[in-house]
Amino acid sequence: MSAGAPSRRRGSSLPDDCLFCTLVRDGDHVHTADGFVAIRDINPKAETHLLVIPERHVDTFRDVSEFPPEEAGRMLDFVAETAKSVGLEDYRVVVNVGEGAGQTVFHLHWHLLGGRVWGVAG
Numbered sequence: 161m162s163a164g165a166p167s168r169r170r171g172s173s174l175p176d177d178c179l180f181c182t183l184v185r186d187g188d189h190v191h192t193a194d195g196f197v198a199i200r201d202i203n204p205k206a207e208t209h210l211l212v213i214p215e216r217h218v219d220t221f222r223d224v225s226e227f228p229p230e231e232a233g234r235m236l237d238f239v240a241e242t243a244k245s246v247g248l249e250d251y252r253v254v255v256n257v258g259e260g261a262g263q264t265v266f267h268l269h270w271h272l273l274g275g276r277v278w279g280v281a282g
Contacts, residue, residue, distance in 0.1 A: 209273050
C-alpha cells in the first residue's frame, strides 16, 4: 500500500496495519524533520542503534523510485543529520532489502549504528 492510498483511519493516508506508520505518527522520536523521523531500535545491535523512517509508506528500498528526487535527497540528508544530532561521527548505515536480507518490517527504513556493534541489523 502506498502513502497515497486511502486508509480506514480518518485523516491519515498511512496504512492502519503498518508498525512503522504507527511509529511515524505516535512514536518516541529522537529526531524529526518534514516527512522523516528517527526512533531507537527496540532490539539494538549497537551502542547507538536508531531507525530512520520516512513518513511515506514504501515497502522496501527496491521501491525507492516512488520518492520524488528532491524527497529522496532530503531522506539521505536526514540520515546524516540524525547521526550528527546524536553525536555520532563514525557510524554505519544499513538498509535490509527483502526478507532474505533480514528485512522484517516492510516499510523502508535505515538502520543507523554507532559505537560498539554486537550484531547484524535486521
